[in-house]
Amino acid sequence: xxxxKNTSEWAILTDVTKCIGCEFCVEGCKALNETGxxxxxxxxxxxxxxxxxxxxxxxxxxxxxxxxxxxxxxxxPACVSACPVGALxxxxxxxxxxxxxxxxGCRYCMMACPFLVxxxxxxxxxxxxxxxxxxxxxxxxxxxxxxxxxxACPTGATIFGRRGELLGEAWQRxxxxxxxxxxxxxxxxxxxxxxxxxxxxxxxxxxxxxxxDPLPNRTWGALKTVPLVFxxxxxxxxxxxxxxxxxxxxxxxxxxxxxxxxxxxEG
Ligand code: SF4
Ligand code: SF4
Ligand code: SF4
Numbered sequence: 001x002x003x004x005k006n007t008s009e010w011a012i013l014t015d016v017t018k019c020i021g022c023e024f025c026v027e028g029c030k031a032l033n034e035t036g037x038x039x040x041x042x043x044x045x046x047x048x049x050x051x052x053x054x055x056x057x058x059x060x061x062x063x064x065x066x067x068x069x070x071x072x073x074x075x076x077p078a079c080v081s082a083c084p085v086g087a088l089x090x091x092x093x094x095x096x097x098x099x100x101x102x103x104x105g106c107r108y109c110m111m112a113c114p115f116l117v118x119x120x121x122x123x124x125x126x127x128x129x130x131x132x133x134x135x136x137x138x139x140x141x142x143x144x145x146x147x148x149x150x151x152a153c154p155t156g157a158t159i160f161g162r163r164g165e166l167l168g169e170a171w172q173r174x175x176x177x178x179x180x181x182x183x184x185x186x187x188x189x190x191x192x193x194x195x196x197x198x199x200x201x202x203x204x205x206x207x208x209x210x211x212x213d214p215l216p217n218r219t220w221g222a223l224k225t226v227p228l229v230f231x232x233x234x235x236x237x238x239x240x241x242x243x244x245x246x247x248x249x250x251x252x253x254x255x256x257x258x259x260x261x262x263x264x265x266e267g
Pocket of ligand 1: 070071072073074077078079080096112113114115116117118131
């Protein structure tokens with residue numbers, strides 16, 4: 001799918017020249033998605049790195065420029081093609097969502113993502129992948145009209161809309177102000193096109209691993225070089241781990257319900 005064919009998909013455009021680094025978008029995301037308090041791990045590169053509880057973050061570039069990081073909702077997501085159990089899905093509306101019940105914790109998506117986005121909820125009883133889902137269910141159900149992050153931005157630096165319209169808006173701003181902006185819309189073509197776009201007066205330093213063509217074919221090209229016997233063993237072990245984890249979780253839930261019932265009878 002080329003970037004010209006997904007114009008009606010939902011998208012987010014961030015204008016780096018308007019961002020003041022206030023992190024209201026981060027808080028808006030946390031509040032709407034109830035991601036919980038940040039619990040940074042010792043191995044995290046930075047305290048404000050993306051994490052299981054921080055699905056978007058603000059990175060400082062140079063002295064006074066800030067760029068928002070989040071899942072880019074690729075047109076042809078490598079994470080989706082890498083997931084062996086179909087836990088990640090590219091929706092027709094554009095957002096790339098996941099089903100944490102299906103996730104078996106193999107973390108292939110983390111390895112496959114060229115933008116280094118998915119994170120793992122290490123401190124949960126049954127960990128799974130976490131990342132920005134473009135507030136898909138909440139918008140689709142009508143609970144909100146736009147993502148928590150764009151709604152919270154006080155300067156209009158980050159806005160929500162259809163990809164075609166936002167691309168048009170981005171190029172209009174860029175072309176009208178050639179002395180200000182780099183003549184480039186980030187996300188228009190990177191990794192085959194993404195639904196998160198940026199315009200900027202400085203290079204926003206997308207990871208150096210990102211090529212301009214879609215990545216799923218490369219994902220499977222690489223996986224094909226892994227001997228099948230190892231993949232089979234790995235899948236079996238992960239399947240067992242997944243089953244044991246789910247069993248323990250269900251047991252804990254049953255136990256909690258029983259304890260609550262006993263307490264209510266006694267009370
Ligand atoms: S940025 Fe990474 S996690 Fe997000 S859709 Fe693209 S490949 Fe998947
Ligand atoms: S689109 Fe939704 S889930 Fe993604 S960063 Fe914004 S508020 Fe968070
Ligand atoms: S809320 Fe807007 S201005 Fe503040 S950090 Fe986020 S994108 Fe930048």
